[in-house]
Amino acid sequence: MADIAAYFRGQDRLHAHWSAVLGDDLLTVPYESLVDDPETWMRRIIAHAGLEWEDGVRDFHKTERAVTTASFAQVRKPMYASSKEAWKRYRGGQATPIWIAQMSDSKVKPVPRADENLSNPMWVNNAVFYLSDKNGIPGLFRYGVNDGSVTECVKGEGFDMKSANAGPGAIVVEKLGSIWLYDLNKKTFTNVPIDVKGDFPEVRPAFKDLRPYMEDLSISPSGQRIAVAARGFVMTVPASKGDAHILGEEQGVHRRSVAWSPDGKTVAFITDAEGKQQLSLFDPNTNKERHVELGESPSQYTLEGWSPDSKMIAYTDVRNILWIVDVASGKNTRIDQAIYTDPQLAMAPKWSPDSKWIAYGRDLKSHLQSIFLYSLESGKSTEITDGLANAKSPIFDRDGKHLYFFASTNTGQGTSWLDLSSFNAPLSTSNVYAVVLRKDLPNPLQPQSDEEPTAPATPPQRPGTPPTPPKFGIDLDGIESRIITLPMASASYVGLEPGPAGTFFAIAQGPRATAVSPSGPSTVSKFSLA
Known part of the structure; x- marks a missing residue:
């Protein structure tokens, strides 16, 4: 109570x-x-x-x-x-009376009532004032001790009188968070105007430890600094030596979703400096900032990553649309749109090494996700998985030959996050798959045998010669037949990240008792084709 x-x-x-x-x-x-x-x-x-x-x-x-x-x-x-008002008309055995006790002989007598609730008794001269819900909404009443009369002083109307207390010449009453006075002489009931001035210490300037507030991190290409967003500011922080540098010190601006360009020249983030969310391109060397309009503004945007050539940025919006923006021209291109709003699903777009393709996951009408490849040259997306498994987290290998993703065939009802049926599938597991991108490339898992070469060996490159970049290309024709299962244990995988050429890392969460239980310790595994 x-x-x-x-x-x-x-x-x-x-x-x-x-x-x-x-x-x-x-x-x-x-x-x-x-x-x-x-x-x-x-x-x-x-x-x-x-x-x-x-x-x-x-x-x-x-x-x-x-x-x-x-x-x-x-x-x-x-x-x-x-x-x-059914809840106000309680008339049961716990309805509260008021009693008057005679101290000389210890006798008591009740204030007259039927079965209503009486509360807040106040002795004023030869009368007892109190609150009563006799007529439904609590009002202020007076009981004459000498003559036994009961008088309604203030009728209960609108909201309840919550409490009352007597003072010199008046009774103070609380009603709907406001204070009222009943003048005992004039018999008037008036509101007391109260204007409280708060100190608002939370809006005063103060030093803050930003560690609990860090939202986004992006490592510079050299690894010497990290771009961080915290409490509406973006700053770069050294890995070991130096000071933190704030990128734009204007107050009252919310900055978030940070991405450092591969060429190291630009830190991109989302800003609302002009009243709506835009892309900010900030040069940390010159402190110059440029704002770029994003697709179907206004909306809420999240940066997904730069292209390797530092010319384009992939991003998503709150409408589940995947976009790319050309940094130089500011042109926005719509790639695809997810069907459902589901926090468990993410498009997670990844750029190919040549910046001409984007791999991403997108949900189907079945609520399962499938893997798609988008070609910037043709402007078309191609689904490369069959839609019978829940496929997620596509990444390109840095060797330019393979694409990896994981997929689950036992997700079942667990795909519907807002449905209680997802409780039936808290431990869905996935396997990791590789896609051979070109027709002329071999299956990386086919048996190997060391044989004596018959052709002359390729002469080594001269010292100081830059390495030849791997040839990259994607043959969409027959690509579904070049998907192979990698020899990795089934697990509750949540993400893949590329490593050095021919390797990647897989992150898996521990088992859960129910769909909402915390998982056990997560694990990170490294897979190598070598």
Whole structure:
């Protein structure tokens, strides 16, 4: 009961606060008034929201649409008033009386009542004032000790009187988080205007430890510095020597989603400096910043990564659309759009080594994800998996020959994160697969045999000669037949990351007891084709 009382008291105070802040912009709808005169209040609510009236608002119970919620019986009948103030009319054995005790002979007598609740007794001269819900809503009453008379001083109307206390010449009453005075001589009931000036220490300038607030990290190409976003600021931090450098010190700007370009010249992040989210391209050497409009603005955006040639950036928005933006021209190109909004699903786009392809995962109508390849030259996306497994996290090998991803064939109901049926599949596992990108490349797992070469050996390169970049290309024709299962244990994989050429790292979470239980320790495995 104490918790319930504290909750309602807090609600009253919260309503009083927003009433003072918003004034006429806040419409308070008393439940009793709504059920007594539904259409009048419905029209008032619709008008307050700036909407046009429709008869369907009043006749909601006549709808023919399917209703599958627990309240299906209630929405099939008009608004009713049978529950009006039922919670206030408690008249059971625990309804509270008020007693007057005679100290000389220890006799007691009750203040006259039927079965209503009396509270907050106050002795004023030869009378006892108190709160009573005799007429439903608690009001202020007076009991004459000498003549036994009961008088209603202030009628209970609107919101409840919560508490009362007597003072010199007046009784102070709390009502809806506000203070009222009942003048004992004038018999008037007036509101006390109170204006509290808060100190608001949370908005004062102060030094903050940013470690708990770091949102994004991006390592520079050399690994000597890290770009970090924290509390709306972006800064670069040294790995060992030097100081942190803030990239733009303007206050009141939210900066996040950091990505350092592969050529090391630009730190990209999302900023709302101009009132909407844009791409910021910041040169850490000159401290020059340029803003670029993003696709279908305004929206909320997340940077997914630079192309290896530092000319383009892939990003996603809150509408589940995958985009790329040309850094030089600012041109945005829409790649694809996911079907469902699901925090467990991510497109996770990855650039090919030649910056001409993007591999990403996208959900299907079945809620399973499939792997797609997008060609910047043709402007087309191609699905390379069959859609019968839940495929995620595609990455390109740095050798330019292979693409890796993991896929689960036992996800089942676990794909529907918002459905309680996902509790039935807390331990779905995946296997890791490799895609041979070109027709002329061999299966990397085919048996090998050391034989005596018959052709002359290739002469070694001269010292100082830069290594020849690996040839890159993708043959889409027949690519599904070049998907092979890698010899790795089935596990609850959550991500893949490329390593040196011919290797990658796989991250797997530990087992869980239920779909919402914390997992056991995560593991990181390295796989090598060598």
